[in-house]
Amino acid sequence: MPTDRRQHHQELLKKLSIELAGNTEPLRMKKKTISNLFRYEGRRQASSREVDLRAFDRPLHLDEKNQTLDVQGLATYESIVDFVLPRGFTPVITPELKHITVGGATVGIGIETNSFRYGFVHDSLLEADVLLADGRVVLASPDNEHADLFHGLANSYGTLGYILRARIRLHNTLPYVRLTTRRFNSPDAMLKEMKQANDDPQADYIESLAYSPKELYLTVEKQVDQPTTLRSTYGPEPFYRLISQSGSFELPIREFLFRYDPDSFWGVPTTGVYGLFRRLAPRKLRNTSFYTRYARFYTALDKKLPFLRLTDTTLEPLIQDWEVPWKHAASLLNFALSRLDLDDKPLMSGPLTSPGTASLYPIRPQKLYYNLGSYNFVKKQPGQQPYDNTKIMDRFCFDHEGIKMLYSSSFFSREEFEKYYNGPVYSKLKIKYDPLRLLPSLFDKAVRSR
Numbered sequence: 001m002p003t004d005r006r007q008h009h010q011e012l013l014k015k016l017s018i019e020l021a022g023n024t025e026p027l028r029m030k031k032k033t034i035s036n037l038f039r040y041e042g043r044r045q046a047s048s049r050e051v052d053l054r055a056f057d058r059p060l061h062l063d064e065k066n067q068t069l070d071v072q073g074l075a076t077y078e079s080i081v082d083f084v085l086p087r088g089f090t091p092v093i094t095p096e097l098k099h100i101t102v103g104g105a106t107v108g109i110g111i112e113t114n115s116f117r118y119g120f121v122h123d124s125l126l127e128a129d130v131l132l133a134d135g136r137v138v139l140a141s142p143d144n145e146h147a148d149l150f151h152g153l154a155n156s157y158g159t160l161g162y163i164l165r166a167r168i169r170l171h172n173t174l175p176y177v178r179l180t181t182r183r184f185n186s187p188d189a190m191l192k193e194m195k196q197a198n199d200d201p202q203a204d205y206i207e208s209l210a211y212s213p214k215e216l217y218l219t220v221e222k223q224v225d226q227p228t229t230l231r232s233t234y235g236p237e238p239f240y241r242l243i244s245q246s247g248s249f250e251l252p253i254r255e256f257l258f259r260y261d262p263d264s265f266w267g268v269p270t271t272g273v274y275g276l277f278r279r280l281a282p283r284k285l286r287n288t289s290f291y292t293r294y295a296r297f298y299t300a301l302d303k304k305l306p307f308l309r310l311t312d313t314t315l316e317p318l319i320q321d322w323e324v325p326w327k328h329a330a331s332l333l334n335f336a337l338s339r340l341d342l343d344d345k346p347l348m349s350g351p352l353t354s355p356g357t358a359s360l361y362p363i364r365p366q367k368l369y370y371n372l373g374s375y376n377f378v379k380k381q382p383g384q385q386p387y388d389n390t391k392i393m394d395r396f397c398f399d400h401e402g403i404k405m406l407y408s409s410s411f412f413s414r415e416e417f418e419k420y421y422n423g424p425v426y427s428k429l430k431i432k433y434d435p436l437r438l439l440p441s442l443f444d445k446a447v448r449s450r
Contacts, residue, residue: 005058005059005060005061006060006061006070009056009058009060009072009165012055012056013129013137013164016051016053016131016137016164017135017136017137019051019135020051020131020134020135021135022134022135023049023133023134023135023438024134024436024438025048025049025438026046026047026048026049026133026438026439027048027049027050027051027133027438027439028048028049028050028051029050029051029053029158029162030050030051030052030053030054031053031054031057031074031101032054032057032074033074033076033099033100033101033289034099034289034292036097036099036100036104036108036407037157037407037408038317038319038407038408038409039408039409040316040317040319040387040390040408040409041409046440051131051162053073053074053131053162053164054074056072056073056074056075056164056165057072057074057075057076057079057101058071058072058075058079059071059072059075059079059080059083059084060072060165062083062084062087062089062170064087064089067089067169067170067171067172068126068167068168068169068170069083069084069089069091069167069168069170070165070166070167071102071165071166071167071168072164072165072166073101073102073103073128073162073163073164073165073166074101074103075101075102076098076099076100076101076102077091077094077095077097077098077099077100077101077102077105077257077258078098078099078258080094080102081094081254081257081258084170085173085253085254088172088173089170089171089172089173090170090171090173090253090257091124091168091169091170092114092118092123092124092168092169092170092171093105093110093111093112093114093115093118093119093120093121093123093124094112094257094258095110095111095112095121096112096257096258096259096260096261096265097258097260097261097264097287097288097289098258098261098287098288098289099287099288099289102121102163102166102168103162103163103164103166105121105122106121106122106125106128106153106154106163106166107122107153107154107155107156107157107158107163108121108154108155108157108405108406108407109121109122109154109155109321109358109361109405109406109407110122111321111352111371111405112205113205113206113207113221113350114204114205114206115350115351115352115353115354115371116198116206116350116351116352116353116368117204117353119352119353119354119355120154120352120354120358120361122153122154122358123354123355123357124168124169125150125153125166125167125168126141126142126166126167126168126169127139127140127141127142127150127166127167128140128141128150128153128163128165128166128167129163129164129165129166130146130149130153130160130161130162130163130164131161131162131163131164132160132161132433132434133161133434133436133438133439134434134436134438137164138161140153142357148359148428148429148432149161149429149432149433151357151358151359152358152359152360152425152426152429153358154358154360154361155358155360155361155406155421155442156360156426156429156442157406157442157445157446158439158445159430159434159439159440159441159442159445160429160430160433160434160439161433161434161439173223173253174223174224174225174253175225175252175253176223176224176225176226176227176230176250176251176252176253176256177204177205177221177222177223177224177250177251177253177256178221178222178223178224178227178228178248178249178250179219179220179221179242179243179248179249179250179251179256180219180220180221180222180247180248181217181218181219181243181244181245181246181247181248182217182218182246183215183216183217183245183246184216184217184218185214185215185216186213186214186216187210187213187216187330187333187334187337188330190208190210190216190217190218191329191330191333191370193218194206194208194218194349194350194351195326195351197218197220197351198351198368200220202222203220203221203222204221204222204223205220205221205222206218206219206220206221206350206351207219207221207243207348207349207350208348208349208350209240209243209244209346209347209348210333210336210337210346210347210348210349211244211342211344211345211346212337212342213334213337213338217243217244217245217246217346219243221256223253224250227250228248228250229248229249229250230249230250230251230252231249231250231251232251232252232255233251233255233258233259233261233262234255234262234283234286236279238262238263238266238268238270238278239259239260239262239263240260240263240265240266240346241270244346260288261286261287261288262278262283262286262287263278263286263291264288264291264292265348265375266345266346266375266376267288267291267375268291314379314380315343315377315378315379315380316377316378316380316386316387316389317376317377317378317387317408317409318340318374318376318377318378318389318390318393319374319375319376319408320373320374320390320393320394320404320405320408321371321372321373321374321404321405321407322371322372322373322393322394322397322402322403322404322405323352323363323369323370323371323372323397323402323403323404324369324370324372324397324400324401324402325364325367325368325369325370325400325401325402326351326367326368326369326370328370328400328401328402329370331400332370332372332396332397332400332402333347333349333370333372335393335396336372336374336393339389339392339393340374340378340389340393341378341379341381342376342378342379343376343377343378343379345376345377347372347373347374347376348372348373348374348375349370349371349372349373350370350371351368351369351370351371352368352369352370352371353366353367353368353369354366354369359422359425359429360421360422360425360426360442361403361421362403362421362422363403374393387409387411390408390409390410390411391411394410394411398420403420403421406421406442406446410446410447411447412443412447414443414447417443417446417447418443421442426442
């Protein structure tokens with residue numbers, strides 16, 4: 001292995017270009033990490049040629065002066081943080097789940113609780129080497145001949161090409177984060193305080209958990225040099241319970257960045273065998289990837305052996321993120337809390353402001369939005385059709401000038417989809433960068449049913 005990671009990267013690129021030169025077959029990517037697409041029902045993959053990109057999984061070069069990192073597209077945020085944190089940096093936006101890759105978070109829509117300051121993951125991208133389906137690798141930057149591809153990467157979900165290398169922005173960090181939580185008994189009161197935190201230059205991160213119209217928590221977080229009440233995300237309580245009560249404490253910065261990973265937000269139950277797992281399992285197994293693999297195995301087993309009744313048929317998934325302009329924040333939150341039976345789990349939310357340069361995720365630039373995330377199984381109401389909760393929430397979001405992320409199941413007509421996600425621009429990008437249609441279209445990849 002060459003000592004210079006960038007030299008090794010160039011060798012991998014040369015080998016890949018020879019392997020894929022002039023490709024005319026449908027293409028799909030092989031990687032080490034699990035998919036972070038959450039589809040309510042499995043899909044059969046079309047026959048295609050598999051390109052092995054597993055070796056493109058390392059940070060390459062840290063430029064401390066310019067606070068940037070060159071990193072391969074399949075590198076996880078865990079590997080990135082471990083590479084830059086000892087030198088006092090973190091990515092500007094770091095998703096909470098360790099095994100999300102930088103390429104995946106860029107072509108998806110990655111968000112975090114400091115997105116009110118820095119926007120989405122793709123807003124910290126400076127340039128990217130993109131593998132096209134015909135085997136070419138092009139450099140996409142905001143001001144070169146592939147600027148249209150650069151601005152079209154976000155929300156493309158690998159349907160225009162695969163990121164092999166990204167240059168991303170970093171920023172300096174302190175060793176701890178102080179978390180201060182307050183309880184509220186109305187959405188309006190919580191949102192008023194959230195807006196004040198958004199305008200406070202001392203706030204580094206903002207997040208809220210809402211269980212009901214009478215039980216909401218707002219946590220404002222700030223980086224600090226020293227702890228006074230140090231806690232851990234691997235302690236006896238899952239993290240979300242630590243901020244479901246008023247008070248203050250600190251977390252080490254690395255644990256804070258990945259604070260929801262050990263319990264897959266609130267997906268790992270706290271009772272029975274799960275409670276034992278939380279207490280006794282080694283930390284290397286305490287991550288969302290392990291739990292997701294287990295959950296998928298469990299679901300597949302239930303489908304094969306339905307008489308075992310392993311799953312609760314009164315529940316259905318509601319795993320989604322929605323954004324609406326801030327003026328509609330109270331309407332969205334109140335609607336969700338009045339409409340959804342959350343089964344004693346919270347909704348997560350926070351403010352968001354983005355430069356708005358992603359052509360396939362059209363939001364208003366430099367305008368304050370409200371992000372609402374549901375990572376739950378919710379109770380089905382009598383007489384409901386499958387996934388009605390998702391459809392009803394989506395409809396409310398779009399009726400209020402909003403947009404939703406596409407990492408989970410969606411139920412649009414093609415006409416609706418092209419209207420919401422800038423279909424004409426996507427069509428031009430597809431013709432230019434994938435004229436043979438060797439990669440799936442964004443509609444085919446994102447929408448469960450037509």
